[in-house]
Amino acid sequence: MRRIFITLIVCSLAMMSSHAQSDSAMIKSIYNEVLTNGECYENLRFLCKNIGNRIAGSENADKAILWGEKVMKDYGFDSVYIMPVEVPNWIRGKKEVAYYSVEGKRLDVPAVALGGSVGSEKPITAEVIEVKSFDELRALGEEKVKGKIVFFNKAMDPMLINTGAAYGGAYEIRGQGPIEAAKLGAVGCLIRSLTLADDKYAHTGATKYDDSVTKIPAAALSSVDARELSRQIKLNGSIKFTLHLTCQVFPRKMQGNVIGEIRGSEFPDEFIVVGGHLDSWDIGEGAHDDGTGIVQSIEVARALKAIGYKPKRTIRIILYINEEFGNDGGETYASVVKYKGEEHIAAIESDGGGFTPQGFNLQGTDAQMEQLKSWKPLLEPYQLFSFRQGWSGVDIGPLKNDRIALFGLSVDSQRYFDYHHSGNDVFENVNNRELSLGAAAMASLVFLIDQSGIPSGEQ
Amino acid sequence: MRRIFITLIVCSLAMMSSHAQSDSAMIKSIYNEVLTNGECYENLRFLCKNIGNRIAGSENADKAILWGEKVMKDYGFDSVYIMPVEVPNWIRGKKEVAYYSVEGKRLDVPAVALGGSVGSEKPITAEVIEVKSFDELRALGEEKVKGKIVFFNKAMDPMLINTGAAYGGAYEIRGQGPIEAAKLGAVGCLIRSLTLADDKYAHTGATKYDDSVTKIPAAALSSVDARELSRQIKLNGSIKFTLHLTCQVFPRKMQGNVIGEIRGSEFPDEFIVVGGHLDSWDIGEGAHDDGTGIVQSIEVARALKAIGYKPKRTIRIILYINEEFGNDGGETYASVVKYKGEEHIAAIESDGGGFTPQGFNLQGTDAQMEQLKSWKPLLEPYQLFSFRQGWSGVDIGPLKNDRIALFGLSVDSQRYFDYHHSGNDVFENVNNRELSLGAAAMASLVFLIDQSGIPSGEQ
Numbered sequence: 001m002r003r004i005f006i007t008l009i010v011c012s013l014a015m016m017s018s019h020a021q022s023d024s025a026m027i028k029s030i031y032n033e034v035l036t037n038g039e040c041y042e043n044l045r046f047l048c049k050n051i052g053n054r055i056a057g058s059e060n061a062d063k064a065i066l067w068g069e070k071v072m073k074d075y076g077f078d079s080v081y082i083m084p085v086e087v088p089n090w091i092r093g094k095k096e097v098a099y100y101s102v103e104g105k106r107l108d109v110p111a112v113a114l115g116g117s118v119g120s121e122k123p124i125t126a127e128v129i130e131v132k133s134f135d136e137l138r139a140l141g142e143e144k145v146k147g148k149i150v151f152f153n154k155a156m157d158p159m160l161i162n163t164g165a166a167y168g169g170a171y172e173i174r175g176q177g178p179i180e181a182a183k184l185g186a187v188g189c190l191i192r193s194l195t196l197a198d199d200k201y202a203h204t205g206a207t208k209y210d211d212s213v214t215k216i217p218a219a220a221l222s223s224v225d226a227r228e229l230s231r232q233i234k235l236n237g238s239i240k241f242t243l244h245l246t247c248q249v250f251p252r253k254m255q256g257n258v259i260g261e262i263r264g265s266e267f268p269d270e271f272i273v274v275g276g277h278l279d280s281w282d283i284g285e286g287a288h289d290d291g292t293g294i295v296q297s298i299e300v301a302r303a304l305k306a307i308g309y310k311p312k313r314t315i316r317i318i319l320y321i322n323e324e325f326g327n328d329g330g331e332t333y334a335s336v337v338k339y340k341g342e343e344h345i346a347a348i349e350s351d352g353g354g355f356t357p358q359g360f361n362l363q364g365t366d367a368q369m370e371q372l373k374s375w376k377p378l379l380e381p382y383q384l385f386s387f388r389q390g391w392s393g394v395d396i397g398p399l400k401n402d403r404i405a406l407f408g409l410s411v412d413s414q415r416y417f418d419y420h421h422s423g424n425d426v427f428e429n430v431n432n433r434e435l436s437l438g439a440a441a442m443a444s445l446v447f448l449i450d451q452s453g454i455p456s457g458e459q
Numbered sequence: 460m461r462r463i464f465i466t467l468i469v470c471s472l473a474m475m476s477s478h479a480q481s482d483s484a485m486i487k488s489i490y491n492e493v494l495t496n497g498e499c500y501e502n503l504r505f506l507c508k509n510i511g512n513r514i515a516g517s518e519n520a521d522k523a524i525l526w527g528e529k530v531m532k533d534y535g536f537d538s539v540y541i542m543p544v545e546v547p548n549w550i551r552g553k554k555e556v557a558y559y560s561v562e563g564k565r566l567d568v569p570a571v572a573l574g575g576s577v578g579s580e581k582p583i584t585a586e587v588i589e590v591k592s593f594d595e596l597r598a599l600g601e602e603k604v605k606g607k608i609v610f611f612n613k614a615m616d617p618m619l620i621n622t623g624a625a626y627g628g629a630y631e632i633r634g635q636g637p638i639e640a641a642k643l644g645a646v647g648c649l650i651r652s653l654t655l656a657d658d659k660y661a662h663t664g665a666t667k668y669d670d671s672v673t674k675i676p677a678a679a680l681s682s683v684d685a686r687e688l689s690r691q692i693k694l695n696g697s698i699k700f701t702l703h704l705t706c707q708v709f710p711r712k713m714q715g716n717v718i719g720e721i722r723g724s725e726f727p728d729e730f731i732v733v734g735g736h737l738d739s740w741d742i743g744e745g746a747h748d749d750g751t752g753i754v755q756s757i758e759v760a761r762a763l764k765a766i767g768y769k770p771k772r773t774i775r776i777i778l779y780i781n782e783e784f785g786n787d788g789g790e791t792y793a794s795v796v797k798y799k800g801e802e803h804i805a806a807i808e809s810d811g812g813g814f815t816p817q818g819f820n821l822q823g824t825d826a827q828m829e830q831l832k833s834w835k836p837l838l839e840p841y842q843l844f845s846f847r848q849g850w851s852g853v854d855i856g857p858l859k860n861d862r863i864a865l866f867g868l869s870v871d872s873q874r875y876f877d878y879h880h881s882g883n884d885v886f887e888n889v890n891n892r893e894l895s896l897g898a899a900a901m902a903s904l905v906f907l908i909d910q911s912g913i914p915s916g917e918q
Contacts, residue, residue: 035617158494161841161896196892356815356871358842382620383817385844412815412871414892433655433873437620 027444033303034440040295041432048285048427055282056322057089064278068319072260075302082256085332087322089253093246100241111219113245114207118215123244124188134180146185149241152177153192153230163413178218179210188243189218192226197418200224204281205421206325217245257329258319262301266312273316273347274300277323277395284425292354294319299439311450320395334398346449348407349393354435355411359386364405367455375448386410403456486903492762493899499754500891507744507886514741515781516548523737527778531719534761541715544791546781548712552705559700570678572704573666577674582703583647593639605644608700611636612651612689622872629653637677638669647702648677651685656877659683663740664880665784676704716788717778721760725771732775732806733759736782736854743884751813753778758898770909779854793857805908807866808852813894814870818845823864826914834907845869862915
């Protein structure tokens with residue numbers, strides 16, 4: 001009896017080991033395919049150079065949607081379709097006018113309107129008042145703020161190693177700044193761009209208004225221009241700044257998430273979502289944010305198909321629309337899933353830029369984390385080392401429930417905010433290998449989840 | 460008695476824990492200093508833009524040596540001096556002429572002579588014969604090779620995750636190609652550049668000759684030009700190529716390693732070396748190879764000094780001369796150390812480019828590796844995760860003996876060979892944060908070694 005027992009143990013260990021060997025061989029094939037025949041870099045070139053930036057609501061976003069549909073159809077995915085999504089339609093208008101004068105000389109500043117900013121009929125000219133925080137602003141009070149342009153000159157914290165954390169710590173200023181300034185009677189709002197680069201690129205991004213507070217125009221200055229404006233304020237005691245934005249809001253319109261599927265052979269009603277967002281801001285080319293996530297997601301399915309892998313579960317590639325300004329694509333998709341009662345076991349998002357991957361963040365349960373960590377030995381040879389609870393992605397976020405495991409591709413974050421939301425987020429700043437390694441990492445995780453499933457949060 | 464024993468244990472645990480806390484606080488100070496007041500990026504800008512590339516033997520190398528000495532003196536290091544080193548003096552000569560004609564149209568190719576190549580009085584024109592390996596070349600035999608230009612069209616393996624390993628696998632072609640080709644009577648040698656980038660930059664690097672074999676001119680083509688030449692050979696059956704290099708070798712001359720020290724307070728005769736190489740190839744700006752290692756090494760001592768740290772052991776910053784073409788700086792330094800009988804406990808080199816650091820490689824004993832791994836918890840918060848036996852650095856290599864621990868800063872390798880030895884290795888391709896994080900990692904390791912020492916290999 002004891003011998004039989006030992007034999008059983010030996011057999012099952014041998015099976016486990018051969019299982020791990022075949023998983024390891026499969027992951028090697030995925031990497032080899034992506035690193036030698038990968039198409040994500042050339043797809044990104046097309047998206048950036050032939051379409052360009054693509055804010056939700058724009059004609060370019062329409063073009064990008066049709067492009068995404070065509071690419072996935074050309075790859076022969078089992079089904080490719082567009083899911084209608086209603087999106088906002090904010091337009092920047094004419095090039096921003098922003099300047100001030102020092103000793104009679106006009107200094108033009110390459111400012112960019114924040115996403116969603118109102119415009120004004122005429123240029124606004126007012127004294128600039130510089131603060132670093134909401135507390136500092138409130139301490140000044142209405143008397144000193146009224147009629148002025150508030151300049152929030154707060155840099156991201158360079159001492160945080162993860163730049164995402166530094167962004168998180170400075171982010172509120174951009175989102176809430178115009179409201180806080182207008183509450184005290186300010187007529188305009190300037191912010192230092194959310195970047196760790198020391199350069200002349202201004203970075204846009206969504207801002208908010210509160211319907212009970214006057215909506216004032218809001219724009220970002222580059223880090224170099226913010227420093228210079230601050231210096232000039234100190235030198236001159238007072239600086240009058242002129243800001244003219246001509247942004248407009250048009251009625252919401254229909255665009256869509258582009259969805260491509262490879263149907264599962266054993267459990268076709270269990271879904272694994274892989275995605276990023278197709279929209280970008282309306283400057284630069286939306287290369288790292290989030291063209292890279294789009295082409296990596298498509299590459300996941302292309303590569304698995306190319307090596308002849310037949311998934312057990314249905315893999316759904318989603319090119320979400322409008323992450324940047326309301327998350328309409330993510331919200332709509334999740335509500336459709338809920339309505340249909342579709343079983344989603346996992347979702348993976350890439351929206352941290354196409355940089356060298358470091359691993360995966362999980363938003364999920366301890367059991368799901370244990371499963372992820374059990375795959376470490378298979379992923380570490382590819383320099384993936386970080387497997388922790390953390391942020392997954394905005395687009396897949398609304399899928400969160402008690403059961404699903406949400407994963408975010410974790411990448412080297414050092415350069416991301418140099419490009420993010422700026423005119424410098426262009427194809428040339430993406431490296432083919434870094435991008436491709438991310439796609440291969442995602443495809444490997446999809447393969448592992450597809451093979452063994454992942455504990456439902458409810459278990 | 461038992462109570463006393465327990466009290467002793469509790470006390471020593473508390474001491475260990477407070478020790479770890481103060482180490483952790485110190486490392487945090489180092490990172491904060493480098494990330495907020497760091498000077499390595501601006502030092503690199505000066506080295507790249509005001510001096511530029513600096514092959515050993517050149518006037519630019521002389522300038523770089525004087526610059527390095529001045530920078531370290533200005534920082535007030537305890538002593539700064541130049542150690543004489545004899546170096547070669549190879550000169551590229553006039554811009555390389557390289558072309559072939561297709562359908563009567565001359566196609567000029569931006570080739571670069573390999574380092575050390577001979578020139579020829581007149582242009583060499585001969586049929587090109589393409590091979591991928593020495594085996595393929597030898598199989599052709601003298602009959603088919605004699606009088607031809609051999610074109611080694613071998614790419615680095617894109618499937619290897621660590622690009623250094625891919626470089627290692629293709630490297631022999633550049634070093635040995637001209638010898639193997641000449642053995643069979645070839646009159647010239649072309650190689651595909653050692654790069655993973657798909658672009659028009661040609662990459663130089665050292666080649667070798669054997670005094671018993673005819674020395675033939677050798678040059679590298681960009682990856683794009685190599686592919687095109689290969690295509691044209693296939694299309695046309697035969698291509699005549701013209702190559703004219705005017706390289707010359709002048710007598711060896713004296714330059715030097717620049718050395719800056721912070722003297723140890725407790726064990727001044729125990730040395731910790733930190734270095735990179737000051738020379739570069741003679742195209743581009745030698746930014747990643749190895750300007751970044753130079754400015755990081757200097758930053759280590761600057762930052763430790765700036766936060767008021769007084770090392771127990773002597774920290775010696777070394778800007779080595781001529782890593783690229785014979786390792787004279789490294790060899791000379793090691794022979795002086797041996798002659799003087801100086802006790803070197805550790806050396807750290809940064810020569811993999813100024814990219815995001817991942818950890819440290821160790822060339823050392825198991826006991827040294829255990830010590831390194833014991834520091835993991837202190838270094839992991841800074842996204843340093845890789846601590847393994849591996850390559851340290853060319854310059855510090857000759858210090859190897861039974862006792863010393865040699866460390867190499869391990870960095871993300873994906874982009875390195877895009878720039879390495881090419882006209883594209885310029886300041887603009889270095890990211891301030893990536894560079895600075897590397898300097899902070901090195902300074903942290905120096906601090907830890909200085910505090911607790913490291914087991915001698917002899918123990």
